[in-house]
Amino acid sequence: MTTPDRLEGSLQHVGLLYRDDDEYAEGCGAFLDRALAVGGPVLVAVPGRGGEVIRALVGGRSSAVTFVDMAVAGRNPGRIIPGLLLPFLRDHTGHPAWIVAEPLWKGRGDMEYAACAAQEALINVALAGDEATVLCPYDASRLHTQAVVDAHRTHPVMRDTAGTRDSPAYTDPLETAAAFDVPLPRPPSGAATCCFDGVRALPSVRDFAGARAAEAGLAPLRVSELAIAVNELATNTVEHTRGPGRLTVWTEHDVFVCQIDDTGRIRDPLAGLVPPPDTATHGRGLVVVHELADLVRLHRHASGTSVRVHFDLPRGRAGD
Amino acid sequence: MDGALLGRLDLGDHVCRLYRDDEQRLATVAGFVEAGVGSGHQVAYFSVERPETVLEQLGSRGVDGRALIERGGLRVTSAQDSYLASGAFHPEAVMSAWRRAIADARDCGYAGLWAMGDMAWAATKIAGADRLRWYEAEVNRVFTGEHALALCLYDERSFPADELDRIAAAHPGTLEPGDGPGWRPLLRMRRTVDPPGLKLTGEADASNRDALAATLDGLRDDLPRTGAPATLDLTDLRFADAAVARLLIRAARTFPAGMRIAGCSPWIARLLTLLGGDQIPGVDAAEARETTA
Numbered sequence: 327m328t329t330p331d332r333l334e335g336s337l338q339h340v341g342l343l344y345r346d347d348d349e350y351a352e353g354c355g356a357f358l359d360r361a362l363a364v365g366g367p368v369l370v371a372v373p374g375r376g377g378e379v380i381r382a383l384v385g386g387r388s389s390a391v392t393f394v395d396m397a398v399a400g401r402n403p404g405r406i407i408p409g410l411l412l413p414f415l416r417d418h419t420g421h422p423a424w425i426v427a428e429p430l431w432k433g434r435g436d437m438e439y440a441a442c443a444a445q446e447a448l449i450n451v452a453l454a455g456d457e458a459t460v461l462c463p464y465d466a467s468r469l470h471t472q473a474v475v476d477a478h479r480t481h482p483v484m485r486d487t488a489g490t491r492d493s494p495a496y497t498d499p500l501e502t503a504a505a506f507d508v509p510l511p512r513p514p515s516g517a518a519t520c521c522f523d524g525v526r527a528l529p530s531v532r533d534f535a536g537a538r539a540a541e542a543g544l545a546p547l548r549v550s551e552l553a554i555a556v557n558e559l560a561t562n563t564v565e566h567t568r569g570p571g572r573l574t575v576w577t578e579h580d581v582f583v584c585q586i587d588d589t590g591r592i593r594d595p596l597a598g599l600v601p602p603p604d605t606a607t608h609g610r611g612l613v614v615v616h617e618l619a620d621l622v623r624l625h626r627h628a629s630g631t632s633v634r635v636h637f638d639l640p641r642g643r644a645g646d
Numbered sequence: 647m648d649g650a651l652l653g654r655l656d657l658g659d660h661v662c663r664l665y666r667d668d669e670q671r672l673a674t675v676a677g678f679v680e681a682g683v684g685s686g687h688q689v690a691y692f693s694v695e696r697p698e699t700v701l702e703q704l705g706s707r708g709v710d711g712r713a714l715i716e717r718g719g720l721r722v723t724s725a726q727d728s729y730l731a732s733g734a735f736h737p738e739a740v741m742s743a744w745r746r747a748i749a750d751a752r753d754c755g756y757a758g759l760w761a762m763g764d765m766a767w768a769a770t771k772i773a774g775a776d777r778l779r780w781y782e783a784e785v786n787r788v789f790t791g792e793h794a795l796a797l798c799l800y801d802e803r804s805f806p807a808d809e810l811d812r813i814a815a816a817h818p819g820t821l822e823p824g825d826g827p828g829w830r831p832l833l834r835m836r837r838t839v840d841p842p843g844l845k846l847t848g849e850a851d852a853s854n855r856d857a858l859a860a861t862l863d864g865l866r867d868d869l870p871r872t873g874a875p876a877t878l879d880l881t882d883l884r885f886a887d888a889a890v891a892r893l894l895i896r897a898a899r900t901f902p903a904g905m906r907i908a909g910c911s912p913w914i915a916r917l918l919t920l921l922g923g924d925q926i927p928g929v930d931a932a933e934a935r936e937t938t939a
Contacts, residue, residue, distance in 0.1 A: 525811050525853040526820060529832060532849075532885060550913035557887050561852045610921060614888045617920050 338459040339450055341481035341493070343474065345467040347379055349487055354426055355383045357461045361424030362387050369414045371406075372428040372463065373397040380426070396428055402636075403429055403441040404616040407452050407599045415456050422457040432468040437636070438621055439473070440506045445599075446480035447503035452600050461485075476506075500595050510625050510634055513574045513585055522560060523570035531560045531573055535584055542577045543639050551618040552637050556584050558611035559633050563588040567630075581620070582637045589630040598622075648677030651821075651829055652797075655681065657758045658836045659795040660786050660857065662817035664802045664810065670823060671799060675700070675762065676707035678797055682760030683719040688751040690721045692729065692763045697722040718754060721747075725767055735767075735774030737781035741788055748794045758793040769804035782816035783860035787868050790835045790844070790861055815856045818848075835861050842869045843877030843905075849885035858890060862897040875927070876901050881909025888921060895923040 342357075344350040354370075358380070361368045370380050371394040384391055392414070400406045406429055415423055429442045449460060464477045466486075478484055478495040479502050485491075520534040535556040539549050556573065563571035567590035574585045598612025616622050621636035652674070655661065665671045675691065682689035693700045700722050704711035714720035729740045744761060751759040768778050782798065789796050798817065802810060814820040819831025833854050834847040844865060850858050869876055878894065880886075886894070895918065898905035907928030910918070918929050 524807070525815065525851070526822065528851050528853055529849060529885075547912055551916065553885065554887065554913070554917060557851060557885070561887060561889075565852060604922060610888045610892065614917070614920055618916075 337450065337453045337456055338483065339453075339481050340459070340461050340483045340485055340490070341477040342461050342463045343466040343477070343484065343486040344463055345465075350376065350463060350465075351379055351383055352487070353485065354380055354461070354463060357424070357426065357459075358384060358391070361459075362390055364422075365390075367414070367418035367421050367423045368392065369394065369410075369423065369425045369427075371396045371399060371410055372426060373400075373431045376428060376463070397431070400427075400429055402616055402619055402621050403438060403445045404598065404619075404622045406445050407449060408601055408613050409617055411449065411453060411458075411460070412600065415453070415458060422459070425458060425460045426463065427460055428463045430464065430469060430473055432465065437511075437623060440508055441621060441623055443473075443476050443480060444503045444506040446477070447499045447506065448596060448599060450480070450482065450499035451503075452596055503595060507624070507626055509627065510585070510623055510632055513583075514576050514578070517574045517576035519575075520573045521570055522573065523564070525561075525564050528557055528560055528564065532557050535573060535575055538575050539582050539637065542582045544582055544637055545640065548637060552582070552584070552635075555615045555618045555635055555637075556586070558615050559584075559586040559635070562611055563590060566590055569630075577639070580639045580641055582639055583634060584637075585632060585634040587630065587632045592624065592626065592631055598624075648673045649680055651827055652677045653681040653685070654830055655760075655795050655797070656834070657687075657792055657795050658790055658834060659797075659819065659831050660789045660817050661795075661797045661831055662782075662814045662820040663797050663799050664814070664820060664822050665799065666802050666823045671764075671801070672703050672707060674797070674799065674821075675764075676704055676709050678760065678762050679704060679709055679711065679714070679720060683714055686757045687760045688719055688721070688754065688756040688758075689714075689760045689762070690723070690747055690751075692723050692725050692761075694725055694764045694766045696724055719756075725764070730767060730772065733773065735772055735777065735781075737774070737777050737784065740781065741785055744785065744788045744794070744796075748788075748791075752793055758795070761789075761794060761796040762799065763796070764799045766799070766801055766804065769801070779812055779816050779856070782813060783856045784864070786816075786818065786835065786857045786861045787864040790837050790868075792836065811853075812856070815853055816860070818854045818857045820853065833858065837865075837868060838877065838879065839870075841877040842872055842874065843879060843908075845879035845882070847882040850883065850890040851885065851887045852889070855887075855890055855893070859893050862893055865897065866900075866902055873903055875904040875906050877906055877908050878928075879908045880911070880914055883909075883911075883914065886914060886917065888917065891917045891921050891923065894918065895921060895926065898923065898926045 342353045344353055368391045370391055373396045377393055381388055399410050466474050478493045481493055482496045484493045522531050532553040536549050536553045539552050560571055567588050569589040571586055571588040576583050598616055601613050602609035619635040620638045623634045625632045663674050679689050701711040711720060748759045768775050818833040818835055821829055832849050836845045838845050907926055910928050915929050923929055
């Protein structure tokens with residue numbers, strides 16, 4: 327059975343399983359041939375070497391394609407939707423878009439995996455009203471098997487060398503995304519903490535996080551950006567919850583980690599993934615956090631919300 | 647402690663002083679009078695008590711208020727006899743009165759006016775008290791000039807915590823009971839003449855954002871109409887959150903002759919660029935990207 331690449335006025339979100347460079351080239355090549363034949367706007371966001379393979383495929387037609395290194399633009403999986411896909415669609419409003427987006431590669435850590443999988447599920451919701459075809463290549467020979475299983479849960483349509491078919495494992499994407507909201511590992515017992523309550527505690531929260539990040543070796547500009555990110559999370563706590571919040575910071579594996587725990591509930595599953603209208607002053611805090619951090623993990627649990635953000639340290643400078 | 651700390655106030659400041667007992671309030675009142683008069687400014691205190699009571703209290707702290715009044719350096723007026731005399735709070739009338747008082751102090755040869763108000767009445771049911779937060783935000787436009795500063799006294803026992811947070815957020819800086827001798831206002835806002843604009847020093851976040859919002863909104867009326875773009879000087883701005891950055895972007899977009907940013911450091915360029923402000927003159931988006939790559 328074959329499924330058309332696009333239906334009028336709706337999102338097509340297709341998972342592509344490949345096992346080697348040839349299958350990668352074949353799957354992506356067929357997709358791009360069709361995209362370039364109809365002249366739609368084309369975005370290729372894949373990590374590292376995949377970009378070279380696709381550039382070679384596209385050849386002289388590459389001026390019609392926007393290339394982005396997913397390892398940089400999607401370093402934090404949480405900015406794939408708000409920082410990459412939605413801006414591309416807004417820039418080409420009225421023209422059906424063709425996008426190759428490869429969010430996962432061997433070397434992505436376990437902490438990143440759940441965020442990647444949740445993004446894949448939420449693409450179905452955030453882009454539901456967009457005229458776009460999104461092809462997500464998955465390296466079936468090198469990724470762990472669960473990643474391939476999950477790709478079937480997050481993509482309504484799957485493709486491999488045998489053909490294209492609907493995915494029976496694909497169900498309500500919001501429920502699927504919620505299933506990836508797994509508990510975070512405990513912070514190390516020696517981690518430094520700072521409790522805060524009320525808006526006037528914000529400067530001390532920033533100072534606490536900034537001073538420890540600088541000690542851990544984060545570069546000055548990144549320290550400023552970390553202060554912005556932590557402040558946005560703490561601002562959400564003091565403005566939208568009734569109780570106090572707790573900031574915990576530590577260093578692990580060349581990463582400076584900050585976690586904010588509070589008693590609040592973030593009800594919108596797309597919070598931080600879809601920017602509010604241009605006229606709104608508020609509502610951009612989480613979007614900014616996603617842009618600045620190297621990873622954002624948000625965990626909703628019975629007694630509140632935990633948000634963990636990672637800032638990569640320059641290699642060899644970590645304190646642990 | 648209050649004397650040295652209050653001596654660090656500067657023309658243009660508008661500070662919310664939260665106190666938790668009368669001892670603290672009296673120390674602030676006496677310290678403010680001493681620091682203001684001592685630096686060549688006229689001090690105007692709008693009290694809740696009768697002026698005679700205020701003078702006694704100053705006397706108990708070693709400040710000869712009567713002599714200061716005779717020499718003209720101090721004016722003590724009870725709120726009930728002045729701006730609340732009608733039985734209601736009229737913010738516009740109070741702001742006009744501040745402008746006149748500032749002009750009077752200048753006419754009398756003082757370097758400027760140090761204004762202090764005991765806001766204890768605001769916790770009562772007086773008509774117009776519901777406009778207090780609007781007033782406190784709007785009055786920043788009076789004090790961000792170069793000839794006056796203001797300190798507002800709030801009894802933290804008289805207001806619910808969230809109400810106090812919102813009142814404090816209408817002030818660029820808040821002095822709390824537990825603050826140490828190193829305290830200074832979190833944010834300082836100064837209207838500038840050459841070039842016409844606004845200079846921000848310090849940090850802007852949810853704790854003082856309303857003060858900044860009202861000041862930015864008022865700029866189109868408060869700056870001379872030169873037809874030139876206004877200059878937002880961020881050289882000494884050490885922190886801004888996303889909502890503040892959006893306020894700056896909105897101001898730049900809506901100011902009649904446009905706005906340019908001076909002293910845009912890489913972190914604020916990055917924040918403004920992320921939030922749609924990359925078109926504002928002075929925001930170097932390329933640099934913002936490069937420095938974080």
